[in-house]
Amino acid sequence: MRRLALAAALVILAALPFWAGGTFYINIASQILLYAIFALGLNVLVGYAGLVSLGHAGLLGIAAYGAARLLTGGHGHLAAIAGALALALAAAALFAVLALRGTGIGFVMITLALGQIVWGVAYRWISITNGDNGISVTGRPSPLGFSLASPSHFYWATLVVFVLALGSMAMLVASPFGAGLRGTRDQPRRMAALGYHVWMIRFLAFLLSGFWSGVAGLLFLYYNQFVSPQAVALTASAEALLMVISGGSGTLLGPVVGAGLVIIMKNVASAYIERWNFVLGAIFVAIVIFMPDGLVPGAARLWRRVTARPATRAASAVAAPGERPAR
């Protein structure tokens, strides 16, 4: 049943360019998948490690800027992609070493400061980043002779990467490492007492998160064929966090749903109102106050309530299973 649904979803997604009805919608779908990859990467930290990063757009931007510089410097696509991913991983390692000096709010503040520093460099270091004007690149790669220039081809390539990202997340969740990671989120002291290297587990999670953020950064660059400081602004980090939280952090599909929600909202809202930032802020506040665990868990809970028998309904009202212990 589950596999059938999965296969059906995949077929529907793969056939999207044929039924979406126009380049505009195909491009929106590409954007959703691209940001879903980014949100999945961020979710490794926010959802499974319990470490909230507000500087992740910095990692995406470092990959995008790295690739853009390599491409404008005359290197090939392969070199640009490899170089950008290596750069993103190195940056993630540096971010991790610094940010993991703190947990909880300390982690948030340090990642925020790091993200703003990346923004400051992108904005100010004009000889490298071209400042506010950003860097344009021309041409998309053609892996195995399959040109990605057209919107639908680019969409399919993004879909393949997205499926890989989602698959890696499913593997992470099922793996012992994933269980250990969730352990460090819920009970770091106990995990340390059991002999787990809590710092190393978190560090590796940060690297994984940084890797997918870098991949998203590459897709971002190739999709827009342009990168500017706006890509690394605090708003971008906050948007990614909103995707994770609104969909439901610590769930497999939550970030994907959240990415779809935010991108569709952004495109719809920007068509009718120019104050997108206000709407973004308002959604943030509303979700935190009214639906703190996000759409996917919220909807699942609602579904359970509707389908559950009265006796279990009373029990589930007392303590929802899997709820994090309050501090």
Add this chain to the structure above:
Amino acid sequence: MSLWLVLAVNSVTFGGLLFLLSAGFSLIFGLMRVPNLTHGSFFMLGGYFAASLIEWGLGFWPAAVVSGLLVAALGGVVERLILRRLAGAELAQVLVTLGLSFMIADVCLKVWTGDPVRIGTPPALQGATAVGGFAFPTYRLAISLIAVVFAVALWALLDRTRLGAMIRAGVDDPEMARVAGIRVSRLFTIVFCLGAWLAGFAGVIGGPILSVYPGLDQEMLPLALVVVILGGTGSLLGSLVGSFIVGFLYNFGQAMFPELAYVVLFLPMLLVLVVRPQGLFGRPAV
């Protein structure tokens, strides 16, 4: 006057502004564990309010105080209505204050447009004052003086009054403070309003130097964060020292390595994080 002296004076002035901004942030964080990401917005909002009040005919200093009060009132509303409901949920507080800062920034953009708004230097403080053979801009000297006065006043408030003793008790151990009969929740509101007032006031007196423009909030907030990470949370002395370190690094960095000013700013933070994660004057977490 030599370039270095100009830079030094600017650094001290900027450090003073940062102190007013980050002292409130640090106190709020130290007492309530609330990372108030609207603090940069409070700074910007203070500047905008004052610009409008001055346009309507109010003097500079009354406008500064009233703008601070308006911002403090807003802070009180935010604390009472929203943050209180999220007590203990730090992530939720981060998100809510971040969301609010976006909303405030967007409303400001709508009301005051995207053009920078200048606040005129108060007439009495225009021109230069000669000190020891050098002519210093009077207004910058005044800001430094104000920062010193506020530092002493805040120290006296925290160290010498009953309210200060209660706040310190709340910072050290909110549970025990409650047991001892201190109404910590009222302290929260007082400290939050005080911090918001300081930020709004700093935004006004920073106006003649920085002017007020969209994005000022997100420029000041990381600086306040760096100050607090450097100095240690909840420590007034830490805020003071951190502010001046950041003030000097920011101004000298911009003059000497204009492209890398942000990196210069970030290096000492990196060093402190590695060597002393609780900050220069912070106490290690238990």
